[in-house]
Amino acid sequence: MALLTYKDARPWARSIRDEVGDGAMPPWHADPKHGRFANDRSLSPADKETLTKWANGGAPEGDPQDLPPAPAFTDGWTIGAPDLVLSMPEPYTVPADGFVEYEYIEIPTNLKEDRWVQAFEVRPGNRAVVHHVIATARAPQPERRPSAFRMGAEMSVPPGQTGGPAETEGQQRPKGLSRYPRPRAIGASIGGFAPGTAAHVYAPGTALLLRAGSAIVLQMHYTTSGSQQIDQSRIGLKFAPAPPIEELRIVALANGKLRIPPGDPDYSLSAEMTTTAAVTLRQILPHTHLRGKSWEYAAVYPDGRREVILSVPKYDFNWQTSYVFAEPLKMPKGTKIIAVAHYDNSAANKANPDPRKEVLWGDQTWEEMMFTSFVYSIDGVTPGAVITAAPGGGSR
Numbered sequence: 249m250a251l252l253t254y255k256d257a258r259p260w261a262r263s264i265r266d267e268v269g270d271g272a273m274p275p276w277h278a279d280p281k282h283g284r285f286a287n288d289r290s291l292s293p294a295d296k297e298t299l300t301k302w303a304n305g306g307a308p309e310g311d312p313q314d315l316p317p318a319p320a321f322t323d324g325w326t327i328g329a330p331d332l333v334l335s336m337p338e339p340y341t342v343p344a345d346g347f348v349e350y351e352y353i354e355i356p357t358n359l360k361e362d363r364w365v366q367a368f369e370v371r372p373g374n375r376a377v378v379h380h381v382i383a384t385a386r387a388p389q390p391e392r393r394p395s396a397f398r399m400g401a402e403m404s405v406p407p408g409q410t411g412g413p414a415e416t417e418g419q420q421r422p423k424g425l426s427r428y429p430r431p432r433a434i435g436a437s438i439g440g441f442a443p444g445t446a447a448h449v450y451a452p453g454t455a456l457l458l459r460a461g462s463a464i465v466l467q468m469h470y471t472t473s474g475s476q477q478i479d480q481s482r483i484g485l486k487f488a489p490a491p492p493i494e495e496l497r498i499v500a501l502a503n504g505k506l507r508i509p510p511g512d513p514d515y516s517l518s519a520e521m522t523t524t525a526a527v528t529l530r531q532i533l534p535h536t537h538l539r540g541k542s543w544e545y546a547a548v549y550p551d552g553r554r555e556v557i558l559s560v561p562k563y564d565f566n567w568q569t570s571y572v573f574a575e576p577l578k579m580p581k582g583t584k585i586i587a588v589a590h591y592d593n594s595a596a597n598k599a600n601p602d603p604r605k606e607v608l609w610g611d612q613t614w615e616e617m618m619f620t621s622f623v624y625s626i627d628g629v630t631p632g633a634v635i636t637a638a639p640g641g642g643s644r
């Protein structure tokens with residue numbers, strides 16, 4: 249429904265009061281006690297009170313003279329006109345039922361020179377079946393990029409695109425349709441689309457590197473919907489006019505060893521990583537599936553100080569938010585980041601597809617993940633730098 253005019257909003261007054269009153273709307277899931285975020289959509293207590301009073305007072309129209317101008321919404325790309333639009337080379341047919349493995353669709357960029365990605369957006373071709381898209385950029389020549397994290401020992405899983413093993417021991421997984429299997433190299437992540445998130449606009453002076461001649465690999469997660477559907481998704485990129493001051497990098501933290509017992513109302517799992525250089529942490533995107541219940545991230549600084557940097561007490565799979573720090577966090581070398589996820593595999597979790605199942609890591613929504621994507625920059629490293637000597641290890 250639209251809430252643009254009085255006429256639009258009036259019939260929803262009671263529902264608005266209830267949704268706003270219990271914090272379900274506007275959707276925002278970070279605990280305000282920890283951290284401040286640039287993309288915080290929540291309302292101030294005063295705004296909440298105004299809406300509640302209005303609804304309880306019979307939702308009057310008020311004086312039309314006082315009406316502020318209607319907000320202008322962008323039609324089309326929310327990042328503005330992209331400098332480059334890349335489309336899946338051909339339409340993909342999603343069958344009516346069954347399930348589809350992640351498909352990996354390659355698009356050449358034909359870029360003649362290196363570019364800096366300032367904004368990124370996925371336009372799903374068919375929202376009924378496009379569940380998520382993760383775009384990576386594979387440079388024509390493999391190269392070692394500086395890295396700034398050492399992963400914790402518990403994470404000794406072969407890191408697949410989504411951080412976990414393709415198949416956990418003891419997991420007998422049926423195979424879904426697969427027309428475009430994962431290529432040997434997919435490159436570094438440049439952005440994605442998931443329920444609740446489609447566009448990424450990075451702060452001025454910060455951008456992601458896209459090498460000349462790169463190929464974009466789109467990891468497509470299609471979900472069947474009961475009728476055959478066609479999709480041809482696109483991505484839009486806006487480039488920074490000049491090299492940034494800070495190069496953005498994306499690192500994934502995951503623990504693929506999850507094994508959630510049937511019916512367990514509060515299974516928890518942690519993962520940690522430690523900085524091997526001074527970094528500036530800019531964004532955190534927590535990701536679990538339908539049994540995900542809450543997330544908490546703490547930083548333990550080299551001087552022993554511990555700080556909760558993000559808490560998502562009521563994680564909601566339908567609202568996958570990348571939490572953008574209003575003031576990016578400075579983390580000296582030797583800072584540990586500890587992520588803890590909780591899961592509810594009981595029948596009390598209304599979103600639970602099957603509380604009788606033991607749940608292991610897997611790509612599909614009825615399986616689980618313990619995955620976080622962080623956007624950061626390494627302090628004092630020239631944007632575009634390549635490692636020529638001593639290794640750092642890890643992903644970019």
Ligand code: HEM
Pocket residue numbers: 260263264267268273274275289291
């Ligand atoms: C003050 C701001 C907002 C108000 C008053 C509001 C109000 C509401 C209400 C009353 C409903 C329930 C409709 C029903 O009963 O069927 C709803 C649902 C919904 N709203 Fe909002 N909303 C706000 C902000 C937002 C924003 C910013 C977004 C998107 C970013 C959003 C996306 C949705 C979606 C997707 C649903 C349906 C699914 C769900 O309930 O989660 N809303 N909203």
